[in-house]
Amino acid sequence: MRLSFVVIISICLINCSKHEINKNTVLVLGHGGMGFDDLNGYYAPNSVASISTALDFYDLDGVEVDVQFTKDGNLIVFHDDYLENSTQCKGYINSLNFDEIGKCYYRKQYSNNYNEEVISLDSLIILINNRWKHKLFSFDVKDNFAVPYKVDSLAGFLNNKLKKLISMDNIYVECNDANILYALKKRRNYECMLVSSMDSVGVRDVSRFGLDGIVSNFNDVNDKLMKQLLDSSKKIILHGLKNTRDYRSVNYKNIYGVQIDNPIVARKYFKD
Numbered sequence: 230m231r232l233s234f235v236v237i238i239s240i241c242l243i244n245c246s247k248h249e250i251n252k253n254t255v256l257v258l259g260h261g262g263m264g265f266d267d268l269n270g271y272y273a274p275n276s277v278a279s280i281s282t283a284l285d286f287y288d289l290d291g292v293e294v295d296v297q298f299t300k301d302g303n304l305i306v307f308h309d310d311y312l313e314n315s316t317q318c319k320g321y322i323n324s325l326n327f328d329e330i331g332k333c334y335y336r337k338q339y340s341n342n343y344n345e346e347v348i349s350l351d352s353l354i355i356l357i358n359n360r361w362k363h364k365l366f367s368f369d370v371k372d373n374f375a376v377p378y379k380v381d382s383l384a385g386f387l388n389n390k391l392k393k394l395i396s397m398d399n400i401y402v403e404c405n406d407a408n409i410l411y412a413l414k415k416r417r418n419y420e421c422m423l424v425s426s427m428d429s430v431g432v433r434d435v436s437r438f439g440l441d442g443i444v445s446n447f448n449d450v451n452d453k454l455m456k457q458l459l460d461s462s463k464k465i466i467l468h469g470l471k472n473t474r475d476y477r478s479v480n481y482k483n484i485y486g487v488q489i490d491n492p493i494v495a496r497k498y499f500k501d
Contacts (some may be wrong), residue, residue: 231286252501254291256486258282258367260468261308264490273315273335275306276345277356284364287492291365291399293468296350298376302386303327304350323375350390358395367444367466367488368403369424370409384412391419400490403444411438422466427451435463444468444488447479459483473498 233349261274264282272279275294281430283289295308298321312318312325318333327349335345350368359365367390374383387402387409394400396418404410405424412423420441425431427445435443442464450467458465468488470476489495 230428239292245357251501254498255481255484256365256466257492257495257499258365258466258488259287259289259292260488260490260493262292262295263287263492265308266471266490271337273337275308275333277348277353278345280353280356283492284361287496289364289492289496290486291367293367293369293403293488295323295369295371296354296387297331297371298378298383298386299327300324301326301377302376302378302383304348304387304390305330306348306350308377309372310371311409321375323373331339351393353391354393358393362396363399363484365399365401367422369402370402370406372404372406372409374406374409378405381412384409384416388416390414391417399440403497405438407438410440414439422464427454428466429454436461442466442485447471447475447487450479455483470495 246374249298262279263272265274270429272282280292280294283292294306295302296306298304309315309324310322311371312320312322312330312333315336316333318330320329322439330347333347335347337344370387374380384497386443391400401420401422402410402413403422403424407423410421410423422436422442422444423431423440424444425434431443431445433459441456444466448465448469455465465483466486466488467479467484469485471491473494
């Protein structure tokens with residue numbers, strides 16, 4: 230019995246030292262707003278209501294939102310490849326012109342009510358300029374580039390949208406295609422993050438393309454590669470954390486931010 234007690238205490242001490250973080254030092258970003266977890270997200274991810282709830286009600290530091298190109302080179306705020314996955318409309322995003330998506334509405338998480346309209350990146354930028362200038366936005370550019378333009382042209386389209394932002398102080402662009410991020414940075418020195426496994430290839434590409442950091446799954450954390458990134462002044466953002474057990478598995482000493490699907494739990498863990 231005494232031995233068991235000692236073992237339990239030892240395990241607690243090890244875990245507690247791993248769990249300790251300095252509150253408010255890690256930026257907390259809502260994944261698509263309130264997250265993609267149906268149990269926590271009342272509103273559809275990437276909808277204005279979801280983004281607003283994350284920023285205005287839960288006062289998160291910012292949000293990650295998904296943007297992707299339409300056939301005619303415009304950009305909408307949407308995650309899936311196909312509209313029917315979460316709206317009353319049908320069609321593959323890359324095969325549709327922007328005007329064909331004009332009146333598509335997100336399906337509410339727990340019902341078939343369609344209240345929240347799919348918006349353009351232009352519309353979101355207007356909202357940022359007017360309501361959320363001081364919040365962090367990370368635009369995750371989906372890499373389904375099955376549109377009739379080369380990557381360099383797509384970077385030009387995106388750059389023309391982002392130039393409408395009043396301030397770039399709290400804006401990041403992320404993508405798992407380093408080429409479009411490189412092409413974007415040539416136009417303006419945006420903060421660009423590579424979405425990648427934290428492996429030798431991902432870390433090499435961050436450096437090779439002159440990017441500002443990496444967005445990686447918390448299961449991919451690698452101390453040696455993290456040090457390599459940090460020594461090069463690169464930022465590290467983690468995603469995929471779902472619950473308190475996941476949060477406690479990571480040492481946050483050098484983590485810049487986390488993208489989360491459960492604001493209530495995240496606020497309790499990371500904020501005062």
